[in-house]
Amino acid sequence: MRRSATSVFLRRNALGLLGLTILVIVALAAIFAPWVAPYGPAKIDLMARLAPPAWIDGGSLKHLLGTDNLGRDILSRVIYGAQISLSVGAGAVVIGALIGSFIGLLSGYFGGIVDAALSFLVNVQLAFPFTLLAIFLLSTFGGGFTSVVVVVALATWVNYARVVRGQVMSVKNQEYVEAAKSVGVPTDRILRRYILPNAFSSIIVVASFSMAQAILTEAALSFLGVGIGSATPSWGTMLNDGRSYLQNAWWMTAMPGVATALTVLAGNLCGDWLQDRIDPRLRK
């Protein structure tokens, strides 16, 4: 009986658990990079330039995923790159969630002119070609870690605003909110204690999707050369470095590309999984 319950749980949650496992591995690798990575991220070995991955003719176990044009170990750079991707992703999720949820909360609760004004803001943001805006902001204000995080957060806050707005509009008509009003609970307390906690689960779902989106956006910005700067390896920077060697050293591009794709996929799997588990209408 026990075993079958466990196997049913595994089968139902397989994809979500897979996503979670990948994210945990990437996060652990990022945190323990100095111990996990075989070389430093900037360690140059000019004798071993453009070495292919270990499983290809000419590759060696010294560099499992091969080396780049300066002889730097790609596996190590991918591992260190995860630090940038995940910290930008996490920072952007926190900032985006705070801004977006706040705007969605006000918009959904007060409705009317407040909603019209804030929804207009959301629509403007959605209509704006984001990459252009990001390049403009980063080239004007410089591309440090903080500005990249803020710019990536700009790309995701809209998701929170829209989802939270919808959730709040349904929660605010619940009888317990009317009960709170008739007890005399002030509006700010109603928002904090009644509306927000009951809209929180949807914020978590959006956050896990947005994490993936943020990682992708950071990679795109680094690829375009407006990221955190090439001294720190980032998956996007590595993709850009590999571009000119695509013909004879595809692994320079493929390895960070696979790392990005896997992490984004894992984030989306987790998001899907949480959404299904949190929404009671979808729960079996």
Place this chain on the structure above:
Amino acid sequence: MSAPPIIKAMGLTVEFRGRRSLFKPESVVQAVSNVDLTIEQGETLAVVGESGCGKSTLGRALLRSTPIAHGRVEFKGRDITRLSGRALRDARSQFQMIFQDPYASLNPKMSIYETLAEPLLVHGATDRASIRPQVLDMLSAAGLDPSFAERYPHEFSGGQRQRVAIARAAILRPDFIVCDEPLSALDVSLQLQILKLFTALKQQFSLTYLFISHDLARVFGFADRIAVMYLGKIVEIGTAADLYRAPAHPYTRALIAAAPSPNPHRDIPPAAATLRGDIPSPANPPKGCRFHTRCPQVMDVCKTREPTMSDLGNGQRAACHLLTQPPMAG
């Protein structure tokens, strides 16, 4: 008449406006239409009527939970019609509401303790140490074990949740509580227990109730006075005993006849008193007497002129042309 009545409503009207669109003029629905009502200290007034007759809206309007279009409401002699913001929130400690659905009226993310402490905190209880005993006392008064305090609403049955909702309404020691169909979501066996709780709390805290119900039979033994509503208007009001013994309005008679009788062989309802058809749309109420489309004793005058309230003695009043101009014989 020394103390002012708990609630005095004069010409109370509540309107809901439909959205105006390009092809449709704005529609106005009078959910409560020109209602006069007085509730004395310590009494239980039941408001009875079919769904959609405006009884819940009337209760909400008296507590200023829904906007009032015309008329005024006095609470213990003080005009509360125009109160707003802080003053209204402060006044709310004295009148409370209990809702129909105990599954919807408790915040699922707050423990029972937090739910019951909330009114105290909001109304200025600064001494946190004094809150706990008050909450636990109120739980016992509502017939719940004080050990339930740390649990969450989903752990309770409907009857227990309704007890929590009642405790929340009573914890500030209000003077007046509007009970909006507090029994209709509960099993019959629970209904009696909750009614007993209402009676006990009323004595303990000297409460005044406005008790909204669609079930006339249920309130006869419980209410002191009963107001019967039809399409936003009170058509008859009087003591429970008078209304039971001598209902004056055809609608009241129809409601009494429709109630299941404990002794069906003895009092068979007269066929003339049974109701036909549905309640008309409040957006477009019938002209004259609003009840004339369904009245078994309808006369010509009912279709054109709206009846006024006639005093039948002992506080019983009804709005029906039969009382002022009886039908001619033949």
